[in-house]
Amino acid sequence: EPEVTQTPSHQVTQMGQEVILRCVPISNHLYFYWYRQILGQKVEFLVSFYNNEISEKSEIFDDQFSVERPDGSNFTLKIRSTKLEDSAMYFCASSDPSLAGPSTDTQYFGPGTRLTVL
Amino acid sequence: SQQGEEDPQALSIQEGENATMNCSYKTSINNLQWYRQNSGRGLVHLILIRSNEREKHSGRLRVTLDTSKKSSSLLITASRAADTASYFCATGNYGQNFVFGPGTRLSVLP
Numbered sequence: 333e334p335e336v337t338q339t340p341s342h343q344v345t346q347m348g349q350e351v352i353l354r355c356v357p358i359s360n361h362l363y364f365y366w367y368r369q370i371l372g373q374k375v376e377f378l379v380s381f382y383n384n385e386i387s388e389k390s391e392i393f394d395d396q397f398s399v400e401r402p403d404g405s406n407f408t409l410k411i412r413s414t415k416l417e418d419s420a421m422y423f424c425a426s427s428d429p430s431l432a433g434p435s436t437d438t439q440y441f442g443p444g445t446r447l448t449v450l
Numbered sequence: 451s452q453q454g455e456e457d458p459q460a461l462s463i464q465e466g467e468n469a470t471m472n473c474s475y476k477t478s479i480n481n482l483q484w485y486r487q488n489s490g491r492g493l494v495h496l497i498l499i500r501s502n503e504r505e506k507h508s509g510r511l512r513v514t515l516d517t518s519k520k521s522s523s524l525l526i527t528a529s530r531a532a533d534t535a536s537y538f539c540a541t542g543n544y545g546q547n548f549v550f551g552p553g554t555r556l557s558v559l560p
Contacts, residue, residue: 365547365548367550373552374538374550374551374552374553375493375538375540375550376550377547377548377549377550380547388547390547421490423492423493425493437498438483438495438498439483439495439540439548440495441485441492441493441494441495442492443491443492444491444492446490
């Protein structure tokens with residue numbers, strides 16, 4: 333069964349450093365998402381991406397974040413200058429195309445990348 | 451904004467018993483989804499129920515949706531130790547991002 337994959341599974345970085353989290357969505361999906369989950373808290377939406385552009389983003393997704401689909405298979409989240417509070421699990425998700433829009437379909441999540449900022 | 455809120459926050463039952471978790475939300479939705487998360491792991495999609503559906507089954511899972519009360523319930527029958535996890539509801543509506551609730555932590559004791 334196709335699945336979303338993410339690398340690395342765990343990333344440790346120093347405060348102020350840049351990190352890139354990588355995701356390979358399910359191959360025929362066209363909508364892509366990033367979420368984060370701070371330890372012990374709820375899953376929070378960061379950004380959705382469709383047709384090579386951001387379709388929606390939350391307040392959390394400020395100028396230090398960016399997303400990119402550098403090729404036909406990868407979807408990346410870059411954090412330019414990490415802060416201690418960026419420590420969290422970051423989940424990538426993807427969903428089938430739908431005439432009704434991305435939030436009407438099942439989103440399939442990857443296993444997550446645990447980011448630790450020291 | 452629409453928001454799923456699960457209750458109870460934590461639930462502890464014996465193996466073989468049924469577990470019921472509830473989710474409430476605030477605004478109109480197109481669909482509601484339930485996810486499971488094992489400790490420190492990713493989110494596993496369990497079931498999606500659309501706003502025009504009232505009940506849906508998948509194996510030992512039964513989900514109901516009451517749009518008039520803006521609530522949903524997830525029933526796990528004949529629970530197993532492997533069902534121990536956190537369960538989240540997430541609401542979706544066209545043009546808006548999914549919103550997850552804080553989750554219910556289910557412990558199934560052998």
